[in-house]
Amino acid sequence: MASAWTIDRMPDCTDTTVLITGANSGLGFExxxxxxxxxxxxxxxxxxxxxxxxxxxxxxDSVGDTGGTLNVRQCDLASLDSIESFAAGVEQAYDAIDILCNNAGVMAIPRQETDDGFEKQLGVNHLGHFALTGHVLELLFASDGESRIVTHSSGAHESGEIDFDDLHHQQSYGKWAAYSQSKLANLLFAYELQRRLAAADITETISVACHPGYAATNLQYRGPKQEESMLRMGMMRAANAVMGQSAQRGALPLLYSAVAPDVQGGDYYGPDGLMSMRGAPEKQSSSEASYDEADAKRLWKTSEGLTGVTYDFQ
Structure with a gap:
């Protein structure tokens, strides 16, 4: 059962190549x-x-000599040029990727724009990962076995709405509304990607999604820091202490989605505890809006237009 799964049940990952964004802190670090x-x-x-x-x-230092290797590469998801350059370097250095973890993100920050003029939460959380995935898709297809694309969402997606008339919140901006939109976009992308893989009869690469519940990481502090709000900083510290689980526990749904043998394309995993805020990973259902195929297709076409990245499923 997924609910009994812990990090001790991770399989041997020798000969497995993993690409993970936001790998230096929080859930990505774990x-x-x-x-x-x-x-x-x-x-x-x-x-x-x-x-x-x-x-x-x-x-x-912490894991010792396991045979694993770590390759640090620069990739700014707020820059399409940086993403393209990063992907080109990876393509030169590696023959295949077995697991792609679309993990990095920003949350509830004052309105900013990426290098390409996108609202930053949508730009980093969704559009950056849309572009990156498209650029490395051939490397995922080249995996000897099943390859997986795991996209990290959030329970906040449940209040999200895709505002196609003001996608970048230029007319009206709310930091939580923008964050929720980006997290809903993550799921629309993950599910639409799986549908397109299946339509192309590609079965050895699957797309899945997950969320960490409430994990106490530095992500919660970025917005208050940028606003220079000591009050919000204190509130976040208190909330993390009372409600949050550790970053190590919060990473379990991501890890389960990446390596567990029973995971199927289009699955969604999150913590099994109260209100899905903490606990061991289990298969869940996301919001009704996240399964809206018309919105998913429209968002996909919009994302192609904004990023200039198209996917080749042949």
Whole structure:
């Protein structure tokens, strides 16, 4: 049963190549540690290579000699040029990718724009990962066995709405509304990707999604820091202490989605505890809006237009 699954049940990941965004902190750091501890080759996509190298050194010290390798590479999901350059470097260095973890994200920040003029939460959380996945798709197809694309969403998607008339919240901006929209976009993308893979009779690459519940990480503090709000900073600290589970526990749904043998394309995993905020990973259902195929197709076409990235399923 998925609900009994713990990090101790991670399989041997020798000869497995994992690409994970946001690998140097929070859930990405914990997932990278777990993969490395089980012998994987991990491509750590980090906005800051300095922080990435520091994280890699900490992970090596903690897991010891497992046969796993860590490769820190610069990738800023707020820049389409950076994503394209990163993907080109990975393609030159690797023959295949077995697991792609679309993990990095920003949450509830004051309105900002990416290098390409996208509202930053949508730009980083969804559009950046849409572009990255498209760029490395051939490497995922080249995997010897089943390859997986795991997209990290959030329970906040349940209040999300895709505002196609004001997708970048230029007319009206609410930090939580923008975040929820981006997390709903993650699920619309993950499910639509699986539908397109299936329509092309591609069975050896699957797309799945997950959410961490309430995991106490630095993600919650970025918005208050940027707003210079000591009140919100204190509120987040209190909420993390009372309601949050550890980042290590929060990474379990991501890890389960990436390696568990019973995972199928289009699945969605999250914690099995009260209100899905903490606990062991289990298969769940996301919001009704996340399964809206018309919205998913429209978002896909919009994402292609904004990023200039199209997917080749042949």
């Amino acid at each position: 997932a990278t540690t777990a993969f490395a501890a089980n012998g994987a080759t991990v491509i750590m996509a980090c906005r800051s290579t300095d922080r990435g190298r520091q994280a890699a050194a900490e992970i090596r």
